[in-house]
Amino acid sequence: MGDFFQRIVDVEVTQEEAGPLAERMVDWLVAEGVITREMSGDAVYSLTVDEGHVPGPNWARAVSDPSWEPAPVAVVVGRDYHVGGQGEDEAEWANCPRCDTKTVIIDYPESFEADDEVWQPFEDGIAAWKETGEGSAVCSACGVPVPITEWEWSWGFALGALAFDFWGWPPLDDSFVAEFGKQLGHRTDEHSGKF
Ligand SMILES: [Zn+2]
Incomplete structure (x- = not known):
């Protein structure tokens, strides 16, 4: 099931804030046990980063149906566009x-x-x-x-300076996504799909 992904894009953060905010979010996710500090390049398919955080002991709390083991979570810092679905480069x-x-x-x-x-x-x-x-x-x-x-x-197209790619993760739980947005303190856009 490694070809599914979930993504949360911060659509408000500035380039300058994105790095420090990414670090705070990683601290929070590690404290919650959703991810660890250990990095792995296994099954990370991001175009801009080649490794991500290995899932933590409580990863299942972040998803609605923990029916398969997820891959690492890549943190993507820097202004860019993010596409869902089959990855067209244009919005519909x-x-x-x-x-x-x-x-x-x-x-x-x-x-x-x-x-x-x-x-x-x-x-x-x-x-x-x-x-x-x-x-x-x-x-x-x-x-x-x-x-x-x-x-x-249109759905599946977002601009932002900070994104979190949950590669191979089952769909994220609504309450986790809401808490994630609260921690970011910004509006977010969520993508999911197969690639
Ligand atoms: Zn107009």
């Missing part, structure tokens, strides 16, 4: 928080690929944000440049 749609209009990027089920022309402004905005911490995309409906971190994305 982006919703403008100013005018509440949805820009369709992948026109399912007509198409399984992003419309490059539609996606380009978002891709550029994300690249600028990764580089400098600021980036925006102009909404084609209202014409307003909206910061890339304020757009609402």
Whole structure:
């Protein structure tokens, strides 16, 4: 069952805060027995980190159905986009928080690929944000440049400077996810799926 994953992305933390916050979260997760400080590269499939924390003695408390043994938990620090599901690099749609209009990027089920022309402004905005911490995309409906971190994305696409990848973990328990968010002190986005 190693090809399932659960992910929690902090969508508010800044690049500067992400490192210290990651350390505090690891301290908390170790204290709870969910993970250990021991690192392993086994079954960590993150694109940006190659090892994670070995599950702790109480890992089962974090999941709703502990029916299989999980792999390590990778902590991903740094501004990036995170994708769920089959790992497309584009969001299916982006919703403008100013005018509440949805820009369709992948026109399912007509198409399984992003419309490059539609996606380009978002891709550029994300690249600028990764580089400098600021980036925006102009909404084609209202014409307003909206910061890339304020757009609402389709499920499975999130921007953030801190993410926790629970590789091979069964679905996380709702109360654990709520407590996790409280410890972070920020809004989060959760992904799960097979890859
Ligand atoms: Zn708009």
